[in-house]
Structure formats: C-alpha cells, structure tokens
Amino acid sequence: MSKPSGPLLVYGPLSATYDFGPAHPLTPRRFGPGIDLLRAVGAEPGMAPEPAPDEELRWVHVAGYVETVRRLSADPFGPAGAGIGPGDDPAFPGMHEAAAAVAGGSLQAMEAILRGEAEHAFHAGGGLHHAMPDRASGFCIYNDPALAIARARRAGLRVLYVDLDVHHGDGVQAIHASDPGVLTISFHESGRYLFPGTGFVDEVGAGTAAGTIANVPFEPFTGEDAWWAAVNSIIPPVAAAFGPDLLVTQHGADSHAWDPLAHLAVTTSAMGRAARLLDEVAHRFAGGRWLATGGGGYDVYRVVPRAWALTWLAGAHREPPARIPSAWRARWGTEAGRYRQSPIPGRFDDEPNAGRPIDLRQRSAEAQSIATARQVREIHVPALLKAAQERGWWEPLTAYPDMGQGHGHAGEGQDHAGANPSPTVLGHLSAEGLERLNLAERVIAPLDESAGMRILVAAAKGGAAVSVAANGGTIVAAAVTARSPSSAPQEHELLALGVAPGMRRQGLGKALLVAHLADLEGPVVATVTLAERDPLAPEAVETRRRIARSLLLGAGFELMAPPPLIATADPGVVTARRARGQK
Secondary structure (H helix, E strand, O other), X not given: OOOOOOOEEEOOOOHHHOOOOOOOOOOHHHHXXXXXXXXXXXXXXXXXXXXXXXXXXXXXOOHHHHHHHHHHHHOOOOOOEOOEOOOOOOOOOOHHHHHHHHHHHHHHHHHHXXXXXXXXEEEOOOOOOOOEOOEOEOOEOOOHHHHHHHXXXXXXXXXXXXXXXXXXXXXXXXXXXXXOOEEEEEEEEOOOOOOOOOOOOOOOOOHHHOOOEEEEEXXXXXXXXXXXXXXXXXXXXXXXXXXXXXXEEEOOHHHEOOOOOOOOEEOHHHHHHHHHHHHHHHHHHOOOOEEEEOOOOOOOOOOHHHHHHHHHHHHHOOOOOOOOOHHHHHHHHHHHHHOOOOOOOOOOOOOHHHHOOOOHHHHHHHHHHHHHHHHHHHHHOOHHHHHHHHOOOOOOOOOOOOOXXXXXXXXXXXXXXXXXXXXXXXXXXXXXXXXXXXXOOOOOOOOOHHHHHHHHHHHHHOOOEEEEEEEOOEEEEEEEEEEOOOOOOOOEEEEEEEEOHHHOOOOHHHHHHHHHHHOOOOOEEEEEOXXXXXXXXXXXXXXXXXXHHHXXXXXXXXXXXXXXXXXXXXXXXXXXXEOOOOO
C-alpha cells in the first residue's frame, strides 16, 4: 500500500450511521458538505471505518458498559442506563454498530500509522472525547481518541494528546490519567459555564503521572488572538519536554464564533494555524506520526467543512486555495439557508474576529484567559525551557544540529558511571568550554539532548552560570542559574538541576549544586513545579518533592511560601530561597 499524498482520510458508508436523530445537534448532515469540500481541496477517502470488535472496545470501556450499549442498540426503548437515554445520548437502532465503527475508524487509522502506511491520518467523524469507561456522555458512546491512544501505548509509544474542542476532553483525560506515557492538553471554554463542568487548571494528574494533564479553560467570549496565544505558548515547549512518539489530536470546530452551542469567538484562521502548528510538532518530535480527529462543531455549513479542510491541508503541507470553490458554495448554499447557516463564506480563513467588533466584554475575557494560559505555562513548562524561550536561547520547533550526542531517548539510557566513578565538577563554564563536551540523555529538559546542549551553550553566552559534572567528555549532571529579570537585580533563579539516570541517588546533584552556588554572588530562588520530572521514568510526585526539598535544604536554601499563581493549581510546589553569601 502506497502512502497517500496527504493525510489518510477516514470516511465511509458507516460514518453517517452515527445518528441520534433529526433534532440532535451532532448531525450526520455535516458529512455532506464536509467531505465534499475535502474532495474539492484534493482529499479522497482512503479508509472506510468498520466496527471495532468488543475485545478492542474493552481496552478503555468496561465489559458491562459495552453490553449495555448492545442492549439499547437492539431495544432503544428499553430501560435507559449508563448515560444512554433521553437528552444528550438517546438510544437509536444500530447504535452499537455505528459507535463501534467510529471507534474502528480511529483504530484502523492508528494501525496504518503504526505500520508506516500513513504518516498522518484524519478521521473527520472521530473525536468522541467525552465517553467514559462505564458510561456515555456528551454525544459520545465509545471514546475513539482514547482507544487510538491505547493502541499506540500497546505498541510501546508515548502519546501527546491535544484537544482543541470547545468542550473539555474529559473522557480521554480520565481514561489515561494514571499513565505517565500519555500527556493530555485540553483548550476549552471554562467548565464554570459549559459542559462537562470540568477541565480546570488544578486537574494535573497524580502519582507518577502528576504533570501529564494540562487544562487551559477560557472565559466565554475569548477570541482568536488569546486562544492562539495560549495554544502557541504551551504546546511546543510542553511537547519538547515530553518528547512524544506520536500525536493524537481533536479539532472540534465548536470553538468558532458562530457555533450555536458555546461562547468562544475563535476563527477558522486560528484553527488552521493551530493545525499547522500540530503538524510541525508531529514532525519535530514524533517522526511525523499524527492522527487527527474532527470532534464537535454545530455550524455544519459555514464552519465545520472549512475547519476539516484546513486540518487536512495542514497535514498535506499545502496552503488553502485563495477562495472556496463557487460550485461547492452553490451546491450547499440553499441547504445552509434552510438551516439558518448562511451565507457560506467565500474564503477558508475568516475575517479578523469573525468580522465582529471587539467589545469590552471580549477584551475582559481575553485578559483573564491570557492570565490563565500564563498560569498553565508556569506549572507545565520546565523553568529552563521557559527561560530559554523568553531569553532567545532556544526555540522548541527548531531542529538544531547534533552537537555530538549519540544517545536516543527510547531506552533507560547509558550508565555513565562505568567510565569514571567520580565525575569531575566543572564550575561556571564558558560557552567555549561547554562546546567541547557532550550531553548525556535525560540530564535536563528538553528530552532531545542536542537541543539541551544548545540551551546550555546559549545560556552561557547569554550570561547565565552553567556548571556541570562530567565523565570524560560527557556531561552527566548540570546546574543552571541566571539573573531574575523581574525581581531584585542581584537575585538569581535556579533554572535547572539534573543528573543522568545512571548517576542518580549518589549525592552528585547536591555536590554539584553546592559547588555551583559557591561562586555565585547574590540570593538564589528556586521553584520546582510538576514540570520538573524525567518524562521517561517519572518518580511519584511525592518522591519528586521530597528529593527537591532535600537537595535545596542541603545546599543552604530555606523553604518559603510559593507564588499564589502556581500554588493554587500545584499545591505541592517547592519554593526556596538561599540568601546572599550563604554556604
């Protein structure tokens, strides 16, 4: 099977059978104009979904729930149960087969990616992200993104899941919450105002998976600029720190300003930009492996077809045409008018702010949403990566030349203790001194050690203090401090302290930190959030915090109250300060 010229498009006869009835918002009518516009831009369905077998559905759903779906599928007027009944998820004849086909479409697409037959795949009818292990929810019977992730995990791949739907991706989050090999990021309207009432910043995960759940809840009426700023400021550095093997994404079009079920004011322009960003992330960190799903969207003529086309075009690495084909608009314009979703726009991208004036209500909402995104970035991006981006030392999506490192990130890493059981501590190295060394894997963020070496060299050039412990020519531990840009002029921030896996629990981190601080003038502050972890083998969060406190106290720091911005969402954050001249 030859690879398609663009993302593998998943669609077939069973796609439109997922149908809750003519009055339900999630209508199969969206496939008519949606698939037609995809064909107009060069996409052609290449895989028809088939029902997933019960054995595969049980990867994320309990057996009793699958049996309930089967029962209500055969007898829709029987006793309601497991979230299926009047309301969001009414039973309908053939419901099990239709929902299993949605699940099967995403699983088949994942199989094609894992076999190398497709680099990208787009399942327009997928993205049913609310279904829980034991119940239906929010128009979703079986959770196809969670199933696709489960399949990738069974293949040993680590997965980054990004959800752009206006509703929180609660089902995917819940199903994979305990797995540190799955990182979920959801951008959505706040649960204070919109179903499902979850997805707050303080939902961050627990145990070894603490820090692998990130949520960015937006205030109602937030527009494209604040939405895009959040997406662009959070996804790339989080992906760089996590180092996924594969991306699964959900591109719900219901965050659009014209969507009838929600209250954000995003545009197709921002949606297309986000899809192109995710394509970059897939190629930079995941070998190009990317499964995109369509998700929600209830303006099925003016918005959904354009959002689908822009997502597919992003994966095809093609710019959208200047105008939407007039024949397509003529074909669907009358039907759109019948459903009060007209006129159909003539371009794929919207006018700024969807053609609406920006009022005081929107400005206020965006200011609050931007503050929320900053809070999420503070918690979920390692301190070194935040500083590296903000000070121009590094860009997450830039592939830097290999500076001599030969270690991948697929295994547990090389034990560097064998060559020299007593690493040499080298304090406050110059950029030239650092350039003569290699960096062992998993010493510091990001996961790619070539990029990590780039950060160390650029940091030294930028005036930061960089000390290392080296075995021969290989850095096995590193400490980085830099002057704080926003507090007292002589105060420093501890940006990183890391040790290679084979050298941990031998006192090297404390010895390096003490030596690093000995020649540093002025006070030093340290803030250790959930982001500071080994993404391949994270310790339980309680262990991480105990180690952080021990290292800092052993180097002369005193614990202090954390910044409220961080503590409200990461109550276990460790914050400490070492006064000037303290040894």
